Amino acid sequence: MDQAVRELSYAQAIQEAMAIAMETDERVFLMGEDIGVYGGAFQVTGDLVERFGADRVIDTPISELGGAGVAVGAAVTGLRPIFEFQFSDFATLAMEQIVNQAAKMRYMLGGAVSVPVVMRFPAGSGTGAAAQHSQSLEAWLGHVPGLKVIQPATPYDAKGMLLAAVADPDPVMIFEHKLLYKTKGPVPEGYYTVPIGKAAIRREGRDLTIVATSIMVHKALEAAKTLEAEGIDVEVVDLRTIRPMDKETVIESVKKTSRLLCVYEGVKTLGVGAEVSAMIAESEAFDFLDAPIVRLGGAETPIPYNPDLEKATVPQVPDILAAARSLAMGGR
Amino acid sequence: MTVAQAKPKDLPVGANLPFIYREYSAERLKQALHKMYLIRQFEEGAEESYMRGLIHGTMHLSIGQEASAMGICMPLTNDDQITSTHRGHGHCIAKGAEVSRMFAEFFGKTTGYCGGLGGSMHIADVSTGNLGANGIVGGGIPIAVGAALTAKRLKSDRVVISFFGDGANNEGAFHEALNMASLWKLPVIFVCENNGYGMSTSMARSTAVPNVADRAAAYSMPGVIVDGNVLSDVAEASHEAVRRARAGEGPTLIESKTYRYRGHSKSDRNRYRTKEEIEDWMTNRDPIVRYENELMEFGIIDKAGVEAIREAVAKEIADGIEFAKASPSPEIRDLERYVYTETV
Numbered sequence: 203m204d205q206a207v208r209e210l211s212y213a214q215a216i217q218e219a220m221a222i223a224m225e226t227d228e229r230v231f232l233m234g235e236d237i238g239v240y241g242g243a244f245q246v247t248g249d250l251v252e253r254f255g256a257d258r259v260i261d262t263p264i265s266e267l268g269g270a271g272v273a274v275g276a277a278v279t280g281l282r283p284i285f286e287f288q289f290s291d292f293a294t295l296a297m298e299q300i301v302n303q304a305a306k307m308r309y310m311l312g313g314a315v316s317v318p319v320v321m322r323f324p325a326g327s328g329t330g331a332a333a334q335h336s337q338s339l340e341a342w343l344g345h346v347p348g349l350k351v352i353q354p355a356t357p358y359d360a361k362g363m364l365l366a367a368v369a370d371p372d373p374v375m376i377f378e379h380k381l382l383y384k385t386k387g388p389v390p391e392g393y394y395t396v397p398i399g400k401a402a403i404r405r406e407g408r409d410l411t412i413v414a415t416s417i418m419v420h421k422a423l424e425a426a427k428t429l430e431a432e433g434i435d436v437e438v439v440d441l442r443t444i445r446p447m448d449k450e451t452v453i454e455s456v457k458k459t460s461r462l463l464c465v466y467e468g469v470k471t472l473g474v475g476a477e478v479s480a481m482i483a484e485s486e487a488f489d490f491l492d493a494p495i496v497r498l499g500g501a502e503t504p505i506p507y508n509p510d511l512e513k514a515t516v517p518q519v520p521d522i523l524a525a526a527r528s529l530a531m532g533g534r
Numbered sequence: 535m536t537v538a539q540a541k542p543k544d545l546p547v548g549a550n551l552p553f554i555y556r557e558y559s560a561e562r563l564k565q566a567l568h569k570m571y572l573i574r575q576f577e578e579g580a581e582e583s584y585m586r587g588l589i590h591g592t593m594h595l596s597i598g599q600e601a602s603a604m605g606i607c608m609p610l611t612n613d614d615q616i617t618s619t620h621r622g623h624g625h626c627i628a629k630g631a632e633v634s635r636m637f638a639e640f641f642g643k644t645t646g647y648c649g650g651l652g653g654s655m656h657i658a659d660v661s662t663g664n665l666g667a668n669g670i671v672g673g674g675i676p677i678a679v680g681a682a683l684t685a686k687r688l689k690s691d692r693v694v695i696s697f698f699g700d701g702a703n704n705e706g707a708f709h710e711a712l713n714m715a716s717l718w719k720l721p722v723i724f725v726c727e728n729n730g731y732g733m734s735t736s737m738a739r740s741t742a743v744p745n746v747a748d749r750a751a752a753y754s755m756p757g758v759i760v761d762g763n764v765l766s767d768v769a770e771a772s773h774e775a776v777r778r779a780r781a782g783e784g785p786t787l788i789e790s791k792t793y794r795y796r797g798h799s800k801s802d803r804n805r806y807r808t809k810e811e812i813e814d815w816m817t818n819r820d821p822i823v824r825y826e827n828e829l830m831e832f833g834i835i836d837k838a839g840v841e842a843i844r845e846a847v848a849k850e851i852a853d854g855i856e857f858a859k860a861s862p863s864p865e866i867r868d869l870e871r872y873v874y875t876e877t878v
């Protein structure tokens with residue numbers, strides 16, 4: 203089957219996935235704040251309300267806790283809701299329904315139900331929106347058994363992983379970095395899925411593995427280009443899913459390069475990098491390490507408003523370059 | 535305790551005069567016009583600076599809602615407190631903040647009210663009783679109830695105002711907060727500035743009751759509806775609510791019906807309302823024009839007086855922007871300052 207491939211933005215790719223899901227499955231519908239005529243705070247739902255009507259593209263009141271709960275209830279009883287949070291920060295208002303209900307309902311009822319809900323979270327800093335609109339809370343949800351948590355980094359994955367999420371019988375939380383929405387990449391027409399739980403090697407290399415998530419994948423690839431000119435051959439692993447994590451791909455990569463740098467935007471402490479590091483420390487890859495593992499994560503602060511400070515709170519390309527150079531040089 | 539003066543001698547007498555003309559001196563009435571202009575021109579100045587790339591991020595302008603912020607704050611003292619919203623520039627100015635330090639905050643400078651860490655969405659001036667704007671819809675409502683609990687426990691004469699929008703009345707925090715405030719008879723006043731929309735979603739499409747004030751019945755407190763574009767009506771409702779609160783009679787919910795002229799934020803295509811609707815409010819119900827005409831009609835101010843106010847405000851705005859531009863930016867080495875309280 204050959205599907206034509208076009209350049210789409212990350213936001214367009216998500217929109218296309220939602221349209222395909224709704225076209226092919228009557229049970230699928232969208233809920234969220236201002237996703238109808240407004241088109242969503244980041245224009246991801248766009249004109250979908252015109253195509254599918256207000257019954258399937260539902261504007262909710264500003265009620266995150268109730269809205270998320272309604273989505274959970276609909277999912278348990280046979281529908282396939284895709285719930286959009288206006289900003290991932292507002293997940294904090296809906297934690298009860300996400301963590302106590304969606305994640306545990308199947309388990310608590312001994313497998314009598316499943317909860318096929320998809321929740322989308324525009325995340326991350328870089329827009330000057332300050333401390334309550336810029337967080338990266340994916341590790342919070344990654345800590346909860348029963349949830350699957352993904353962070354697609356490319357338009358191709360954004361579409362394929364969303365379609366996989368809709369098909370998944372369990373709750374899938376999608377963290378979409380706001381700065382990725384306008385980035386473009388090749389996206390095939392029609393239906394395809396990208397598996398949840400599988401990392402992707404974005405660049406092969408021998409000297410050093412960078413495990414990155416979301417927008418940091420792009421920053422790592424940019425750094426890798428510069429490092430190549432300096433004779434440092436970097437392998438970039440795009441983690442894509444933080445729960446369940448693809449141990450095998452990361453372990454194999456580290457066994458090959460013997461050096462690991464984790465780069466992620468969430469706060470460094472108790473974050474994704476802690477889990478990746480521990481995973482390596484606990485595995486056979488530990489014996490292959492030639493240098494201590496290095497983590498680059500968000501600063502231990504809320505995200506500040508001032509633009510220079512804001513940039514300084516999350517890893518940037520020069521930070522990755524510096525960390526990679528010293529890591530490549532260090533060790534045995 | 536009240537800051538208002540007894541019926542002033544320099545005003546026309548008559549029982550039919552609107553509330554504020556019976557309550558305030560000509561001087562205070564003129565000050566109110568000055569502040570309403572200050573709010574309007576501050577936001578126009580902020581908008582222009584944003585267009586010119588001097589301010590980043592986003593901002594929510596309250597242009598068209600000035601009478602609401604001003605009227606509510608008229609009976610307040612410096613000791614009284616407010617919690618505000620993402621659309622909070624007007625509240626901040628009405629409560630007494632300096633526009634220069636507000637501009638500095640928007641420019642991300644150390645001289646800003648939040649040292650450049652908060653920006654428009656977190657503008658605050660704790661020294662004049664503003665506990666802060668909020669990035670979370672409804673986030674400030676329980677905080678105001680907490681501040682009122684403090685006021686009651688410490689037996690201060692303070693009242694607390696919680697500003698929020700129509701959209702916020704559908705958050706759980708709103709309902710939980712109103713219940714506790716009423717249960718404990720706290721000196722707090724809930725002020726819903728109903729501008730018809732929460733982002734793109736109209737009241738009719740989001741709220742099961744026609745008026746936010748109707749919610750008051752469920753929490754056993756008075757629910758009052760006022761024309762939010764008529765300064766005197768807003769101030770009168772605020773006075774009565776403040777009196778109740780100070781007398782220990784508990785909270786009031788005031789719904790101030792108004793309208794925002796600008797888009798929700800900087801990314802709004804205005805697809806959910808008509809041009810005619812916007813123009814109707816702008817040309818027929820502008821709160822500043824209305825108040826100014828009233829003042830002239832009652833002989834409290836003349837054209838020259840209004841012109842003098844406008845000029846003074848324009849200068850204050852220009853000076854404020856200059857102050858902001860000239861101020862220093864925070865240092866990256868101070869990034870982690872204020873995450874926790876410094877111990878000496």
Ligand SMILES: Cc1ncc(C[n+]2csc(CCOP(=O)(O)OP(=O)(O)O)c2C)c(N)n1
Binds near residue numbers: 288594
């Ligand atoms: C908890 C939460 N949900 C959603 C948002 C996004 N948001 C910001 S303002 C707004 C609309 C608020 O409407 P309203 O309360 O009527 O205030 P207005 O903007 O009209 O002044 C929305 C949805 C938010 N900031 N916080």
Ligand SMILES: [Mg+2]
Binds near residue numbers: 700729
């Ligand atoms: Mg509103």
